Amino acid sequence: MKIPFSLLLFLVTYINVAQRNTTIAPGEKLVFTASYNMSGLMTDLAQVTMETSVVNTSKTTLMRLKCTATTYKKWDDFFKIRDLYESYVNPKSLTSYLYNRDISEGGYYKFMQYKYSPKTGLVKSLKRKKRKDGSLWEEKTSFKIDENTRDLVTTLYHIRNLDIHKAQVGDSQDFSVLFDNKVTVVTLTYLKKETLNTKIGNKECYKLAVALKGTNLLKGKNENLIWLTADKNKIPVLAKFKIPVGNGELKIDSAEGTKY
Amino acid sequence: MKKTILAIGFITAIIAVVLAVTPLYKISIIPTLIAIICGVVALYLSLKEKSKPKSIQYVMVIAVLSLTIFIYKTVVDKNEIGNTEELNKREQDNLNESKEILDDIEIDEEF
Numbered sequence: 001m002k003i004p005f006s007l008l009l010f011l012v013t014y015i016n017v018a019q020r021n022t023t024i025a026p027g028e029k030l031v032f033t034a035s036y037n038m039s040g041l042m043t044d045l046a047q048v049t050m051e052t053s054v055v056n057t058s059k060t061t062l063m064r065l066k067c068t069a070t071t072y073k074k075w076d077d078f079f080k081i082r083d084l085y086e087s088y089v090n091p092k093s094l095t096s097y098l099y100n101r102d103i104s105e106g107g108y109y110k111f112m113q114y115k116y117s118p119k120t121g122l123v124k125s126l127k128r129k130k131r132k133d134g135s136l137w138e139e140k141t142s143f144k145i146d147e148n149t150r151d152l153v154t155t156l157y158h159i160r161n162l163d164i165h166k167a168q169v170g171d172s173q174d175f176s177v178l179f180d181n182k183v184t185v186v187t188l189t190y191l192k193k194e195t196l197n198t199k200i201g202n203k204e205c206y207k208l209a210v211a212l213k214g215t216n217l218l219k220g221k222n223e224n225l226i227w228l229t230a231d232k233n234k235i236p237v238l239a240k241f242k243i244p245v246g247n248g249e250l251k252i253d254s255a256e257g258t259k260y
Numbered sequence: 261m262k263k264t265i266l267a268i269g270f271i272t273a274i275i276a277v278v279l280a281v282t283p284l285y286k287i288s289i290i291p292t293l294i295a296i297i298c299g300v301v302a303l304y305l306s307l308k309e310k311s312k313p314k315s316i317q318y319v320m321v322i323a324v325l326s327l328t329i330f331i332y333k334t335v336v337d338k339n340e341i342g343n344t345e346e347l348n349k350r351e352q353d354n355l356n357e358s359k360e361i362l363d364d365i366e367i368d369e370e371f
Contacts, residue, residue: 033339038284038286038287039287039290041286041287041289043283043284043286044339047339047341055355055358055359055362057359057362057363058363059362059363062362064355066351068347068351070341070342070344070347071342072339072340072341072342073340073341073342074283074337074340075283076342076343078283080342082344082346082347082350084347084350084351084354086354086358088358088362097362097365098358098361098362098365100354100358102350102354104346104347104350115361115365117365
């Protein structure tokens with residue numbers, strides 16, 4: 001069967017456009033407050049930041065997508081969190097080449113690194129953990145992923161690049177997320193447009209429901225939600241989540257250096 | 261009846277003070293309110309029985325103390341980030357190590 005040239009051209013153009021980063025620019029900094037529901041009262045626990053910057057290597061220029069989570073001072077004596085998640089991506093396509101997850105949570109330490117080979121789909125994984133005596137042990141593995149599988153950080157930024165304005169209410173899309181050497185399917189469903197009063201002003205937002213396939217980590221139907229501003233920046237301004245041990249939310253505090 | 265209410269009032273008032281001095285101070289409002297309600301009910305019963313309300317005063321004083329700490333903390337308390345020196349160091353170490361790794365990775369995409 002012959003494929004018409006015009007259709008081929010359309011497909012190639014569509015794929016290129018779909019994969020192009022039109023939203024995220026280096027120098028962007030989003031700051032959030034993470035809260036957890038304690039006996040019916042939302043209690044602020046930590047600050048979460050999402051930052052982008054330019055990283056120059058000897059061969060090329062990449063974009064560093066960095067997310068950090070830091071508990072507030074008053075909680076540090078109880079449960080100190082100092083988490084770092086980062087991904088080094090092609091600034092034009094957001095294709096990831098390297099992912100680091102370096103977490104320290106109340107004495108628990110873990111480091112995960114993925115070295116991607118986008119051409120072959122091969123991922124070289126390195127896991128480093130702390131023993132009880134404080135010494136470190138390592139585990140190296142490699143596995144293949146398909147081209148649509150991304151790490152957590154890249155997925156967060158990739159979602160902001162979606163053409164949500166073209167979606168109809170009820171439309172959903174699956175995303176394959178690589179986490180702890182396992183691929184988890186995340187489903188995003190577009191629910192409706194809503195206007196929210198946030199610290200960065202009154203914003204019209206896309207309300208999206210998040211669901212995980214094959215895991216009970218997130219509870220309820222349409223109870224895990226994320227609001228992205230309905231403009232070109234698609235800034236995540238609010239996220240609500242329900243997990244087996246309670247519920248919480250992530251609210252935006254400030255947004256600097258956005259592209260538009 | 262009065263003794264039971266007073267016992268509940270005492271216990272909740274003490275829990276409220278303990279919670280009020282911790283970062284979980286927001287939750288202290290629940291036992292504080294229970295203690296105040298218990299105190300008021302005990303006072304009503306005490307006036308009815310024409311007995312001395314001495315122990316009720318203690319419950320109310322402890323409850324008011326926890327309420328004062330709660331209000332003070334609600335007004336004064338700010339979300340401050342603690343020491344991030346270690347995190348900053350890890351960030352920098354990761355960046356340096358990542359740059360070395362990225363130098364070795366073959367990137368054949370168009371930029």
